[in-house]
Amino acid sequence: MRRFISFVFFSRQTTRSALSGRRFAALAVCLLIGAAVGWGSLRRPYGLIRSAGPVYPPVTLAAVRSFRVATFNIHSGKGITGLKDLARTAEALRGVDLAGLNEVRGANLFSDDQATELGRRLGLAAVFGPSERRWYVTSFGNGLLSRFPILEWRSQPMRAGSRRSYRAMIVAGAQIDGRKVSVLVVHVESGKLRERQLREVADLFSTVEPPAILVGDFNARVSHPEIRRILRLNGARQADPVAPGAEKRIDHIFVRGLRIRASGTKQTDASDHPLVWAEVELSEARISRPAAALCYACFSG
16 A cells, blocks of 8 residues: 555656646747847848959840939838839839849848849849848848849948948949949938938938939938038039929939939839939049949948
């Protein structure tokens, strides 16, 4: 009898220990999952990346005197309805030769980044410049689409002193009609860091050797002092500065050493931003040194 009682007692203790062990294991798993979800949900700025080599479109244009430039905040392809449809985004961009994109989603397990996908749909060279990570993937950034070879490019975080910024800019060199054209794609924050980032963009654009193109979502209207400062740069011009509603627009195209033949905006349900475009001519470009001298040293630091 004593042996039986001891056996029952021991069995109960063993069962309780096993249950306690399972509960502890389940709790540990829940904590690990919670930590993974919490850590993955945090936004993290993306660092500097450089191109490994040139990026070519499937078919390169022959000699050109003019080409169409656009800037488009694609709103992650969601459009005004909130439904993601990159086919609709691609259709809005059709006919554009060089486009800067903002609010571009990065690659995941099921698809390429949206810049690459749009390039594939439109037959254009594509570059994705990440600005932040989230959920363990590159989640957000800028894009550059080009019907011309992109000889070199880099994506660099925008400086904001000691403050954390989730914005970056693409600095690239495209070969157009035998010339190297500097292309900058920017997305400026709308909060406290906006003024500092706008100054950074203006300073950078002033140091780039023309011909040069600056496009993006500036989160600032044309009347903003830093936008006015860009327009005071030697040879700087802005696309469609006096069109109806232009004073409220925050997406801009600026050029230096180039002529703007025509420009306008295209309202589309593919985004909550309009597509801004400009027909640009190379005839006024003035290059004071060989085309190979795109000043990447100017962009460091």
